[in-house]
Amino acid sequence: MNIGKPRKIGKTIVEIEEGESLSLTEVIEDQQILLYLGLTNDANPLYIQHDYANQTEHQEPIVPSIMLTGIITSAISKHLPGAGSHVVNLSVNFIEPVYHYExxxxxxxxxxxxxxxxxxxxxxxxxxxxxxxxxxxxxLVQPPKKLIKGGNEIE
Known part of the structure; x- marks a missing residue:
């Protein structure tokens, strides 16, 4: 399956340096949460039901933790190292809940x-x-590797 046009790969292992950084800001909207819940068939009332969430320690619906993880893996695929990267290990500590529209x-x-x-x-x-x-x-991420076709590197 080939969706869209070929894309330039991200940085390879030899192009990445310790200390490189990236910052991105996301506003978590209801539409994103509803798409996630629809795709995963997750009906946890803590994510969408105000009357239920109001009775919990959170007081209002929270963003599913896996959505936040998705933002992380998406940024790795898009930016650092970029297209062609593969996440091989992920450890996340969720310190505070994230609320809708944060x-x-x-x-x-x-x-x-x-x-x-x-x-x-x-x-x-x-x-x-x-x-x-x-x-x-x-x-832990495996950066993309340069592809070889006919003895030549291709982008």
Whole structure:
């Protein structure tokens, strides 16, 4: 299956340096949450029912944790290292709940480049507008490799 036009691959293991970073900001909208819930058939009332959530410690619906994880893996696929990357390990600590319509800033930093194992370790921290950490993560990623066709590298 070939969807869309061929895309340039992201940075290879030799092009990535420790200390490289990326920051991105996301506003979590109801539409995104409803799409996620529809795709996964997840009917957890904590995510969408105000009357239920109001009776919990959260007081209002929260964003599904896996959606936040999806933002992390999507940024890795799109930006650092970029297209062609593969997440091989992901460890996330959800520190505080994220609520609907919150603005979250994710900061990614390459903390280790292991050329022997051909993986990079990326540290992720996410904070809300009140500057409270909502999650920390460590992601091991296999960066893309240059493709060879007919003895020549292709982009």
């Amino acid at each position: 603005t979250i800033t994710f900061t990614f930093e390459v903390i280790k480049v292991d050329k022997m194992k051909e993986v990079v370790t990326i540290s992720v921290e996410a904070v809300n507008l009140a500057d409270h950490r909502v999650l920390d993560a460590v992601v």
